[in-house]
Amino acid sequence: MSDLILTPNIDGADDFYADLLSAHESLDKAASDAFNARLILILANHIGNRAVLAQSLAAAALQPEEEMK
Amino acid sequence: MNKIFETPMYAYRHSPDQDEAAPVRRKVVVVGAGPVGLGAAIDLAQQGVEVVVLDDNDKVSFGSRAICFAKRPLEILDRLGCGQAMVDKGVVWNQGRVFFDDRQVYEFNLLPEKGHQRPAFINLQQYYFEQFLVNRVRELQQQGAPIEIRGRNKVSAVGTHDTHVTIEIDTPEGSYNLEADWLIACDGANSSLRAMLGKDFVGRVFEDNFLIADVVMEADFPTERWFWFDPPFNRDQSALLHKQPDGVWRIDLQLGWDIDKEREKKPENVIPRLKQMLGEDVEFELEWVSIYTFQCRRMEQFRHGRVIFAGDAAHQVSPFGARGANSGLQDTDNLCWKLKLVIDGKAPESLLDSYDAERIHGADENILNSTRSTDFITPKSHMSRLLRDAVLDLSERYEFARPLVNSGRLSVPCTYDGSPLNSADALDGPSRTRPGSPCPDVPLQDGYLLPRLGGRFILLTIDADAPDMIEEDGIEVTRLALSARDDPTLALKARYLGDAPSAVYLIRPDQHVAARRPSFDESLFRAAIRRATGKE
Ligand SMILES: Cc1cc2nc3c(=O)[nH]c(=O)nc-3n(C[C@H](O)[C@H](O)[C@H](O)COP(=O)(O)OP(=O)(O)OC[C@H]3O[C@@H](n4cnc5c(N)ncnc54)[C@H](O)[C@@H]3O)c2cc1C
Numbered sequence: 001m002s003d004l005i006l007t008p009n010i011d012g013a014d015d016f017y018a019d020l021l022s023a024h025e026s027l028d029k030a031a032s033d034a035f036n037a038r039l040i041l042i043l044a045n046h047i048g049n050r051a052v053l054a055q056s057l058a059a060a061a062l063q064p065e066e067e068m069k
Numbered sequence: 070m071n072k073i074f075e076t077p078m079y080a081y082r083h084s085p086d087q088d089e090a091a092p093v094r095r096k097v098v099v100v101g102a103g104p105v106g107l108g109a110a111i112d113l114a115q116q117g118v119e120v121v122v123l124d125d126n127d128k129v130s131f132g133s134r135a136i137c138f139a140k141r142p143l144e145i146l147d148r149l150g151c152g153q154a155m156v157d158k159g160v161v162w163n164q165g166r167v168f169f170d171d172r173q174v175y176e177f178n179l180l181p182e183k184g185h186q187r188p189a190f191i192n193l194q195q196y197y198f199e200q201f202l203v204n205r206v207r208e209l210q211q212q213g214a215p216i217e218i219r220g221r222n223k224v225s226a227v228g229t230h231d232t233h234v235t236i237e238i239d240t241p242e243g244s245y246n247l248e249a250d251w252l253i254a255c256d257g258a259n260s261s262l263r264a265m266l267g268k269d270f271v272g273r274v275f276e277d278n279f280l281i282a283d284v285v286m287e288a289d290f291p292t293e294r295w296f297w298f299d300p301p302f303n304r305d306q307s308a309l310l311h312k313q314p315d316g317v318w319r320i321d322l323q324l325g326w327d328i329d330k331e332r333e334k335k336p337e338n339v340i341p342r343l344k345q346m347l348g349e350d351v352e353f354e355l356e357w358v359s360i361y362t363f364q365c366r367r368m369e370q371f372r373h374g375r376v377i378f379a380g381d382a383a384h385q386v387s388p389f390g391a392r393g394a395n396s397g398l399q400d401t402d403n404l405c406w407k408l409k410l411v412i413d414g415k416a417p418e419s420l421l422d423s424y425d426a427e428r429i430h431g432a433d434e435n436i437l438n439s440t441r442s443t444d445f446i447t448p449k450s451h452m453s454r455l456l457r458d459a460v461l462d463l464s465e466r467y468e469f470a471r472p473l474v475n476s477g478r479l480s481v482p483c484t485y486d487g488s489p490l491n492s493a494d495a496l497d498g499p500s501r502t503r504p505g506s507p508c509p510d511v512p513l514q515d516g517y518l519l520p521r522l523g524g525r526f527i528l529l530t531i532d533a534d535a536p537d538m539i540e541e542d543g544i545e546v547t548r549l550a551l552s553a554r555d556d557p558t559l560a561l562k563a564r565y566l567g568d569a570p571s572a573v574y575l576i577r578p579d580q581h582v583a584a585r586r587p588s589f590d591e592s593l594f595r596a597a598i599r600r601a602t603g604k605e
Contacts, residue, residue: 037459045469 004055072356074196077127078203081221087245095121096412098236098249100224100262103130104195105380105397106255107202107218111149112405114209114216115524118412121247122206123238127220129199132357133283136311136319137391138198139190141482141507142398144580148524151205152187155198159191160312164293167464167474171301174465176293179479184560185510186517189479192313194283195394227252227265227376234375251408252376255397258364260382266373272366273440275387277447278324280360282339283317284353290318296476298446298461302345307446309476310346317356320346323447330360363387365440367432371400372425379404384432389442389477392435399482400428406524406578410602415543420603423490431483438478445475482507485581492575492584492597499567508580511560513551518561521549522580526598528589529574531565535589541598546575577601 010016024032044053079102086093097113099106102124113120138155146152166176181189209216225244226237234252238245254262263269290312297308306323313319320343324333332338339358347353367384371377380397404424410416448454463470485491485505494503501509511518526546528535532553539546553562566572575584575597584597599605 033455034459034462037455038463041456041459041463041470041473042467 002049002052004052004059006059072196073200074129074131077220078129078200079124079218079220080127081241082219083242084217084219086247087240087242092235092246092248094233094248094250095119096249097121097251097253097408098123098234098247099253099255100124100236101255101257101380101382102126102199102203102218102220103255103257103380103397104135104198104202104394105382105401106253107199107206108145108149108398109253109255109379109401109405110216110218111151111202111205111209112401113409114206114214115149116405116409117215118409119215120217121249122216122218123222123224123236124218124220125223129203130195132359133194133196133281133313133317133319135195135198135388135391135394136192136313137190137395137480138193139391139395139480140185140187141480142395143187143191144510144519145398145402147187147520148402149202149205150208151201154201154204155193156187156191158197158201158314159193160292160314161188161191162292162294162312163189164291166293166295167461167476168295168297168300169458169461169465170299172465174461175471177471184512184558186512186519187510190391192311192319194313194317197314198394224256224262227262229266229374229376231374250375250412253401253404254376254378254382255380255401256382258381258385260378262376263368263378263382266376268368268370268373270366270368272364272385274364275362275443275447276326278326278328278330278333278360278362279388280322280324280333280339280342280358282320282322282343282358283313283356284320284343285316285356286318286347286351286353287316288347288351288353298457298476300346302342307476308346318353322346324360334358334360361388365436365443367429367436370425371428372421377404377408377421377424379428383428384436386435386439387443388439389446390435390439390480391477392439392480395480396431396435399431400424402579403428403431407603410544413543416602417604423488423603427485427488427490430485430488434483435480442475442477490577490583490601490603492593492600495584495586495593496569496572497567497587498569498572498585499564502565502574502582502585504582504584506582508576508582509564511556511564512558513561514555514557518551519580522576524578524580526578526601527574527576528594529565529576530572530589531561531574532571533573533588535573539591539594539598541595542602542604544598544602546598575601 096119099110099122102122110120110122143152163179223239225239228235234249236247292312295310309321311319371383379400386392407420448457460473491504528546528548530550537548573589577583583601
């Protein structure tokens with residue numbers, strides 16, 4: 001079974017974070033919210049694996065790690 | 070236009086039962102002559118079981134109501150002798166379009182799986198559907214089958230006993246009583262029998278109203294299903310356009326909760342809305358307008374001794390996904406062969422409890438699916454609206470988002486996983502035909518598989534030996550021998566063999582798989598037959 005990666009995994013983390021912020025820069029609140037929703041759906045589809053998605057939901061809910069499996 | 074739903078189809082007639090001093094005892098009484106009650110009655114009468122249908126009305130469904138009938142009910146209707154008439158009259162469609170705001174986001178072709186005698190579904194007005202069933206009842210009567218429909222016979226009270234049910238009936242000529250060995254309650258969503266038995270139930274009410282209008286149009290609209298999310302002509306709501314036979318179109322407009330129903334229904338308010346949707350110059354005539362709300366709920370148990378509930382009386386779903394009548398027919402298809410065996414003393418009464426187990430499983434699946442559609446169509450929170458709109462925006466550009474768009478999921482039959490009638494799966498075969506599954510159709514060299522299974526117990530052998538017939542404690546099982554050599558489209562292999570070189574299936578009268586193994590083993594199949602008839 002593949003597991004959700006919760007250790008550093010992005011090359012150039014600072015650059016990615018800057019990209020994320022700049023994607024929102026010119027957007028108002030409603031457009032930013034819509035952007036985030038689309039982004040979540042695109043990433044979720046890319047992951048595809050239901051177990052990993054379930055673990056992601058639990059991780060985002062800040063559940064203790066042992067309950068996430 | 071003289072509409073068929075305004076003409077009495079089973080007018081009141083005086084029955085000799087009304088003149089008897091003591092109540093006459095009938096084998097089976099069905100309450101309600103809707104799609105489900107009529108289906109049950111035809112099924113029983115075809116098996117030679119005496120059945121009387123009581124209905125408080127004398128006409129078919131007022132207005133259209135249900136319009137989509139899926140493949141599985143059509144296959145059941147084939148066994149009831151009226152599938153062909155429905156398919157001939159119905160409209161078959163595969164193309165659909167989805168609109169969001171002021172634009173089309175995508176179009177699709179359902180590309181139904183090939184190799185089935187029946188289409189994935191047809192559109193047909195419910196009043197035609199019921200009319201074909203009534204015609205079939207008349208045909209059976211002419212052949213001397215023990216079936217009767219009594220119009221304007223309203224059940225006003227029932228009494229339940231260990232051995233029978235007593236029924237009080239109001240007619241235009243006063244009331245009379247009947248007794249029945251068994252009563253099947255198919256008296257619809259507002260079932261009065263449910264209330265009489267004190268089994269009324271609560272469920273999730275969706276706070277929404279939908280305006281349905283059936284309009285007759287001259288327009289050259291294509292035979293497609295169009296669904297709008299948040300269109301300019303119905304802001305923040307949804308809309309649906311669907312074709313029915315005779316140039317009739319179903320229009321379904323979501324209205325929201327706080328509305329004045331009587332006002333919305335007035336033609337002077339309906340017509341401008343429709344013009345916005347169809348275009349100013351489209352000529353149309355209103356056939357029928359109605360406003361409905363819906364609930365998702367089911368009874369805790371469908372069987373209460375000798376009173377058995379089926380169809381909308383037992384469970385209700387939102388109309389998205391067309392599961393009402395479709396699942397109701399699966400109820401009676403599940404019930405009637407069991408009831409016949411119990412009446413004939415060939416199976417214990419407890420076999421009927423498997424009806425509860427299996428059809429509650431089916432109802433739960435339908436409620437789950439239609440609730441999800443409703444939650445997509447009518448988002449319940451700010452965030453669900455945001456995600457819904459994101460799915461629709463993405464669906465315009467990227468294919469991946471399209472399966473997430475949920476404007477109603479096609480009604481498919483449920484697999485009775487975990488049913489007490491199943492034997493453990495002993496074949497390394499396709500998952501879609503594991504025990505509990507409805508048999509998928511297969512084209513053979515000469516016709517299709519499902520008509521050859523018919524409505525009895527079958528031992529289907531594929532390149533395997535077995536006796537032509539087995540009898541186990543009164544249950545006769547007939548062999549149907551097929552070979553992968555007679556499999557022009559390879560569908561038999563794909564649907565029933567997988568990688569296995571041979572297979573033997575025990576198939577129930579409702580064409581669900583009860584057991585399967587790579588080869589015939591007499592004692593194991595005898596055990597499977599006992600299990601499938603509630604004997605172990
Ligand atoms: C707008 C709309 C669209 C729909 N679309 C679809 C669809 O596309 N596909 C689908 O499968 N389903 C659809 N449905 C659902 C479908 O119409 C119902 O599920 C179906 O009619 C249920 O059949 P039934 O026989 O259980 O009940 P009903 O059709 O309600 O029949 C019950 C019968 O019992 C009679 N009755 C009631 N009380 C008594 C009494 N005390 N004594 C004697 N008789 C009595 C009534 O007169 C009636 O004839 C739709 C419903 C609506 C409202």
